Amino acid sequence: MPEAGTPHLARLQGLVTDLVLAPEADGFREDAAAFSAERGLGPDDQAALVLRRDRWLLYRDLVRTALEDPLLDAFPVTHALLVRQEAWTWAVDAFLASRTVSSPYYRDVAPAFVAWLADSRWGQDRWPFLLQLAHFEVLELDVVRHPDEPPPPGLLREPASDRVAVLDPAARNVAYGFAVQAATVEAPEPPSACAWLLCHRDRDGTFRVLELTPHVSALLARSQEGQALGPAAAELGVDPLAAFELLRDFRDRGALLGFRPA
Amino acid sequence: MTFSGVGLGLRRPHIEQVAALAAAPVPFWEIAPENVVGTGGARHRMLTGVLERDDVITHGLSMSIGGFDAWLPEVLDRLVAFLKATGTPWHSEHLCWSSFGGAHTHELLPMPFTREAVRHTVTRVKALQARLPVPFLLENISYYAELGAAEMSEREFVLEVLEGADCGWLLDINNVYVNSVNHGFDPKAWLAGMPLHRVAQLHIAGHTWLEAEGVLLDTHGAPVVDPVANLLAWVLARLGRPVPVLLERDHEIPELAVLLAEREALQRVYDRALAGVAHA
Numbered sequence: 001m002p003e004a005g006t007p008h009l010a011r012l013q014g015l016v017t018d019l020v021l022a023p024e025a026d027g028f029r030e031d032a033a034a035f036s037a038e039r040g041l042g043p044d045d046q047a048a049l050v051l052r053r054d055r056w057l058l059y060r061d062l063v064r065t066a067l068e069d070p071l072l073d074a075f076p077v078t079h080a081l082l083v084r085q086e087a088w089t090w091a092v093d094a095f096l097a098s099r100t101v102s103s104p105y106y107r108d109v110a111p112a113f114v115a116w117l118a119d120s121r122w123g124q125d126r127w128p129f130l131l132q133l134a135h136f137e138v139l140e141l142d143v144v145r146h147p148d149e150p151p152p153p154g155l156l157r158e159p160a161s162d163r164v165a166v167l168d169p170a171a172r173n174v175a176y177g178f179a180v181q182a183a184t185v186e187a188p189e190p191p192s193a194c195a196w197l198l199c200h201r202d203r204d205g206t207f208r209v210l211e212l213t214p215h216v217s218a219l220l221a222r223s224q225e226g227q228a229l230g231p232a233a234a235e236l237g238v239d240p241l242a243a244f245e246l247l248r249d250f251r252d253r254g255a256l257l258g259f260r261p262a
Numbered sequence: 263m264t265f266s267g268v269g270l271g272l273r274r275p276h277i278e279q280v281a282a283l284a285a286a287p288v289p290f291w292e293i294a295p296e297n298v299v300g301t302g303g304a305r306h307r308m309l310t311g312v313l314e315r316d317d318v319i320t321h322g323l324s325m326s327i328g329g330f331d332a333w334l335p336e337v338l339d340r341l342v343a344f345l346k347a348t349g350t351p352w353h354s355e356h357l358c359w360s361s362f363g364g365a366h367t368h369e370l371l372p373m374p375f376t377r378e379a380v381r382h383t384v385t386r387v388k389a390l391q392a393r394l395p396v397p398f399l400l401e402n403i404s405y406y407a408e409l410g411a412a413e414m415s416e417r418e419f420v421l422e423v424l425e426g427a428d429c430g431w432l433l434d435i436n437n438v439y440v441n442s443v444n445h446g447f448d449p450k451a452w453l454a455g456m457p458l459h460r461v462a463q464l465h466i467a468g469h470t471w472l473e474a475e476g477v478l479l480d481t482h483g484a485p486v487v488d489p490v491a492n493l494l495a496w497v498l499a500r501l502g503r504p505v506p507v508l509l510e511r512d513h514e515i516p517e518l519a520v521l522l523a524e525r526e527a528l529q530r531v532y533d534r535a536l537a538g539v540a541h542a
């Protein structure tokens with residue numbers, strides 16, 4: 001029951017929001033009048049909603065399609081995994097019921113799904129890799145669409161011991177407990193092996209994934225924290241010259257902007 | 263810049279092809295700011311190039327003008343900056359609501375046809391208009407059900423909001439037609455007595471018949487049917503001025519060449535309708 005003093009218009013919009021997003025819309029299907037009465041609506045409104053019950057259930061389908069479509073686009077592998085286990089619809093229902101889509105930007109629906117998985121832990125006792133898999137899938141959109149920024153001033157082209165590596169702002173140095181990059185629509189369960197990935201977009205804007213060793217990943221992470229490459233390489237036991245060669249390659253691929261003094 | 267003729271929505275699958283052209287293949291494009299602002303990357307740069315090169319009208323999708331949720335300052339700021347950057351002559355939103363209690367449905371949900379809803383919407387339109395650098399238009403939507411007990415008809419509701427908010431009208435011809443089929447009225451009778459002087463832009467689109475539900479759905483996923491094109495000609499003749507028309511296509515998007523051919527056919531309808539006015 002809405003709070004006393006809730007405007008009539010808000011009670012109506014609240015009812016529709018419940019019936020399109022909440023699992024208890026089954027109550028509307030079974031008894032639209034009672035469902036409306038529970039939400040503080042009088043006999044005239046109840047009668048109008050009963051009369052158009054099937055059309056409001058059509059709206060429920062339309063909203064679910066509108067919010068599921070960007071998930072199907074963003075999460076082909078997660079979808080393949082869950083649909084095999086007959087759990088995809090269950091996941092979408094739980095996600096919609098959580099009402100975590102709040103952004104007016106349609107592109108934010110898929111990231112909201114990942115945020116919901118992280119908050120709710122939904123399905124992760126059964127699929128411990130689920131959040132990481134979905135995170136990796138949405139990372140592609142995040143990297144590809146990252147806003148363009150002018151490069152910071154004073155960038156240097158060459159790595160050196162007293163410099164740090166500067167990542168492209170669209171690039172992400174990420175670590176996963178499962179080899180999510182190896183999962184496919186055909187084989188959607190990622191192997192149980194740690195993965196250190198440098199995800200970036202190339203000059204044409206195409207998403208690219210570089211598999212790193214844990215040491216190189218740590219070297220980049222320390223650069224992001226401001227530690228110079230020389231001391232970081234020494235602490236990590238990495239050969240600096242080999243690391244510089246690798247960093248030049250990352251730069252040429254567009255994953256690094258360049259280098260700057262530490 | 264005066265906008266006229268039949269434009270197209272600029273769709274994601276066509277951006278690369280359109281960007282490679284030397285000039286715009288249409289009089290103008292329509293673009294949703296929500297799909298552009300705050301992003302980047304190669305396709306975004308191509309799109310930005312097209313928006314700089316060609317004439318653009320903006321059309322919003324998600325402000326939930328009839329709702330209660332507040333507009334975030336950064337969302338408004340980005341919108342305002344985008345409207346200024348594109349040089350759009352106006353900005354439009356649907357006469358509907360889409361979010362409630364912070365939950366966004368990304369669907370165009372109908373308002374109840376009540377005096378309270380008129381007052382609420384008018385207040386929200388005026389508040390948004392006060393923030394925008396260009397005139398604001400409201401678009402009539404397709405609706406499949408009345409939300410609760412109505413105190414007036416949908417036609418009266420649209421009329422009262424437009425008059426109360428004193429704003430422009432984006433008249434969606436297909437939505438009038440879809441509603442006329444679903445709710446059983448004569449679209450020309452619906453339009454008679456409506457404030458056509460407020461119309462600054464027209465929308466035209468295809469729809470889909472859902473056999474199981476017995477309802478015409480405003481899908482923007484099919485070519486425009488003859489009765490809708492005929493209604494467009496009828497409206498243009500009554501308007502008697504070259505109001506820009508936008509052909510919407512959001513689903514089952516065909517090749518650009520197919521859409522351009524459909525646009526050209528509608529441009530002929532447009533030219534004939536207005537030539538009739540000139541000679542009358």
Ligand SMILES: [Fe+2]
Binds near residue numbers: 401434465466510
């Ligand atoms: Fe429209």
